[in-house]
Amino acid sequence: MLDRLQKILSRHGIASRRGAEQIILSGRVLVNGKTVTELGTKADPESDRIEVDGKLLQTKAPEFVYLLLNKPTGVVSTCDDPQGRETVLDILPSQYQHIYPVGRLDYNSSGALILTNDGDFANYLMHPRHHVAKTYEVWVKDIPNNETIKQWRDGILLDGKCTLPAPVDILKVEHSQNQNPRTQLQIILSEGRNRQIRRVAEQLGHPVLALHRVAIASIPIAALKLGSHRLLSDREIKILNPNYIRSDI
Secondary structure (H helix, E strand, O other), X not given: OOEEHHHHHHHOOOOOHHHHHHHHHOOOEEEOOEEXXXXXOEEOOOOOOEEEOOEEOOOOOOOOOEEEEEEOOOOEOOOOOOOOOOEOXXXXXXXXXXXXXXXXXXXXXXXXXXXXXXXXXHHHHHOHHHOOOEEEEEEEEOOOOHHHHXXXXXXXXXOOEEOOOOOEEEEEEEOOOOOOOEEEEEEEXXXXXXXXXXXXXXXXXXXXXXXXXXXXXXXXXXXOOOOOEEEOOHHHHHHHOOOOOOOOO
């Protein structure tokens, strides 16, 4: 069946829909021996010969996979890394090498990360208008006062645009004889701007010491050890996208 090329690549786990578009635009895709660089080009994976970087696509796409990973620090949230650092795919079993992360967690951050080969599902989660909430537990330097917490909740100007209002609550404060005190905050974001928590914390004078994402929507990471993963249930998939129907069923 004819389908858009970027959707086919995404369905086969080559990259997210957006990533697949970049792969096409960069001239890395051949259809029946001809380089394709025009977005929207259609092909039939069952009858057309589709190659990416010289590698032939399988005729039959793999089944959709929806995975929850508790990402450790020191691992990048990409499928490959030019600097040779360990990626999220490196810490997953070989049967999951065709999936890709939905969004990112910083190299020095840990916690909940969803991976899939379902481009439509990934696009839904990443689209700003859906405001999928993500909950973080964040250690910051020193003790933010009430005014600072209020500023953080109300929104801070980043790159000329104010962040959306967000719940920010103090969970605990720790004192040490040899070091400055530190504070653990719970922060719930419904937007995903680049390094948002770290940049806001720095701007407010309380740099992040550690950042851990504990939940995506109402799906917690608590039962998973660092570096562990599990498949999402159909109920959890529905939580992430209430209107979603898996197209491979």
